[in-house]
Amino acid sequence: xxxxxxxxxxxxxxxxxxxxxxxxxxxxxxxxxxxxxxxxxxxxxxxxxxxxxxxxxxxxxxxxxxxxxxxxxxxxxxxxxxxxxxxxxxxxxxxxxxxxxxxxxxxxxxxxxxxxxxxxxxxxxxxxxxxxxxxxxxxxxxxxxxxxxxxxxxxxxxxxxxxxxxxxxxxxxxxxxxxxxxxxxxxxxxxxxxxxxxxxxxxxxxxxxxxxxx
Amino acid sequence: xxxxxxxxxxxxxxxxxxxxxxxxxxxxxxxxxxxxxxxxxxxxxxxxxxxxxxxxxxxxxxxxxxxxxxxxxxxxxxxxxxxxxxxxxxxxxxxxxxxxxxxxxxxxxxxxxxxxxxxxxxxxxxxxxxxxxxxxxxxxxxxxxxxxxxxxxxxxxxxxxxxxxxxxxxxxxxxxxxxxxxxxxxxxxxxxxxxxxxxxxxxxxxxxxxxxxxxxxxxxxxxxxxxxxxxxxxxxxxxxxxxxxxxxxxxxxxxxxxxxxxxxxxxxxxxxxxxxxxxxxxxxx
Numbered sequence: 226x227x228x229x230x231x232x233x234x235x236x237x238x239x240x241x242x243x244x245x246x247x248x249x250x251x252x253x254x255x256x257x258x259x260x261x262x263x264x265x266x267x268x269x270x271x272x273x274x275x276x277x278x279x280x281x282x283x284x285x286x287x288x289x290x291x292x293x294x295x296x297x298x299x300x301x302x303x304x305x306x307x308x309x310x311x312x313x314x315x316x317x318x319x320x321x322x323x324x325x326x327x328x329x330x331x332x333x334x335x336x337x338x339x340x341x342x343x344x345x346x347x348x349x350x351x352x353x354x355x356x357x358x359x360x361x362x363x364x365x366x367x368x369x370x371x372x373x374x375x376x377x378x379x380x381x382x383x384x385x386x387x388x389x390x391x392x393x394x395x396x397x398x399x400x401x402x403x404x405x406x407x408x409x410x411x412x413x414x415x416x417x418x419x420x421x422x423x424x425x426x427x428x429x430x431x432x433x434x435x436x437x438x439x
Numbered sequence: 440x441x442x443x444x445x446x447x448x449x450x451x452x453x454x455x456x457x458x459x460x461x462x463x464x465x466x467x468x469x470x471x472x473x474x475x476x477x478x479x480x481x482x483x484x485x486x487x488x489x490x491x492x493x494x495x496x497x498x499x500x501x502x503x504x505x506x507x508x509x510x511x512x513x514x515x516x517x518x519x520x521x522x523x524x525x526x527x528x529x530x531x532x533x534x535x536x537x538x539x540x541x542x543x544x545x546x547x548x549x550x551x552x553x554x555x556x557x558x559x560x561x562x563x564x565x566x567x568x569x570x571x572x573x574x575x576x577x578x579x580x581x582x583x584x585x586x587x588x589x590x591x592x593x594x595x596x597x598x599x600x601x602x603x604x605x606x607x608x609x610x611x612x613x614x615x616x617x618x619x620x621x622x623x624x625x626x627x628x629x630x631x632x633x634x635x636x637x638x639x640x641x642x643x644x645x646x647x648x649x650x651x652x653x654x655x656x657x658x659x660x661x662x663x664x665x666x667x668x669x670x671x672x673x674x675x676x677x678x679x680x681x682x683x684x685x686x687x688x689x690x691x692x693x694x695x696x697x698x699x700x701x702x703x704x705x706x707x708x709x710x711x712x713x714x715x716x717x718x719x720x721x722x723x724x
Contacts, residue, residue, distance in 0.1 A: 299696065302696045303696050305696070306696030307696075310477050310481070330664070333664075334660075334663075334664035337660070338660060373580075376687070391696045392693075392696060394693065396679070396682065397678055397679055397681065397682025397683070397687065397689065398675050398678045398679060398682075399678060399693050401696050402674060402678060402693060402694075403671060403674045403675055403678070405674075406485075406670050406671065406673065406674030407665050407666050407667050407670050407671045407674070408666065409481065409485075409670070410485075410667045410669070410670030411666050411667050411670075413481075414667070417478075422666075425666050426666070429664075429666055433663070433664065436663070
């Protein structure tokens with residue numbers, strides 16, 4: 226009896242570990258992966274359509290990119306992550322102003338970069354399901370002049386019908402992580418005050434909006 | 440970049456660099472209140488105890504860049520035809536091959552070492568002394584390695600963040616790496632043994648201009664859009680190094696904003712947990 230129990234434990238133990246080590250989901254994960262892939266594909270088409278038409282003023286491009294950004298990026302989630310532990314320290318009004326300035330900063334700083342990428346070939350290499358209804362889509366974006374393509378990873382989250390980008394990782398550098406270091410440093414230098422960050426954000430977004438772009 | 444420990448007459452440059460370093464040294468970042476565990480954790484994560492000194496050297500590098508490197512790199516990028524820029528870049532890459540090969544071996548990556556050796560042989564012959572990267576055309580893609588990465592693979596921790604005069608963002612581990620790579624580079628050995636030090640200067644200078652021109656656009660837009668350029672580059676340097684050390688496999692497991700940390704956009708409390716990546720981020724060495 227004892228032996229048989231032991232035998233079973235030896236037999237089932239590894240099997241149990243194996244089950245735990247399986248990627249989450251199964252059929253659900255596969256469906257999510259397909260959705261995420263289609264989502265990135267459609268984003269790249271949308272970006273080409275709305276950003277690469279000639280004779281569009283920068284103001285108009287910013288407007289279109291803002292729409293695209295809000296539709297495809299989990300702006301609030303990213304903004305909160307970027308603020309890190311200071312999110313809890315911010316007052317309600319500060320949070321509100323922060324999220325609006327954060328959206329502004331993202332839109333005006335990425336509109337020109339995004340335009341440079343849009344229209345280039347985006348190649349989906351593979352997708353991988355993560356825990357918590359998230360997927361990483363591994364892509365490669367071609368560059369002009371036969372240069373090595375850029376590796377871009379898209380971290381995508383889904384809940385119900387909503388599917389949005391949580392992070393973009395370009396050649397190993399995560400947008401969210403980098404912004405978190407940037408903002409965190411400003412707050413520390415401003416004596417741990419979120420209001421100090423808001424001040425800097427106001428100045429930065431104003432100067433970027435005034436910029437003619439290039 | 441402009442010194443060689445084996446040669447006395449370059450000592451002056453070394454002394455100058457050291458003097459600047461010592462003058463600026465002495466500033467330490469203010470330690471956080473030990474009673475605030477979150478602040479302490481943040482301080483340790485930033486891992487930049489000499490931040491005021493680093494910032495000073497960073498600014499010094501920046502003004503040197505604005506005065507010398509950037510104008511030359513801008514001229515190079517705008518005036519020299521792309522074709523010749525590519526040839527120079529290919530040749531410089533090829534010159535690095537022996538060091539890459541050595542580090543491939545030291546990291547136990549025999550397949551990668553063989554690939555590097557094959558590329559070097561093809562490019563140095565058919566590719567006319569490396570001027571044309573024929574190997575990539577033939578489907579043998581190159582990769583980079585350095586001794587800083589080798590030390591990381593061997594398990595040496597990176598240590599605190601350091602900004603080196605002229606060289607920029609680094610850490611003790613990568614600083615050792617730069618020195619070792621320099622000392623074992625066959626080209627440098629040949630040049631110093633045959634009194635052709637100018638060749639080392641020419642190569643290093645051209646490399647600096649080449650890399651500066653390649654990264655011009657990215658650096659310009661980072662400088663323009665970041666709130667704290669110094670902190671942004673510090674973060675990017677670490678992320679890029681982690682990615683290089685893991686040979687491009689690490690960043691897929693970075694922690695990211697997740698549904699558990701914030702609702703997607705509707706302000707409702709989310710179900711489920713945030714993204715927990717399957718492998719621990721700490722496994723990215």
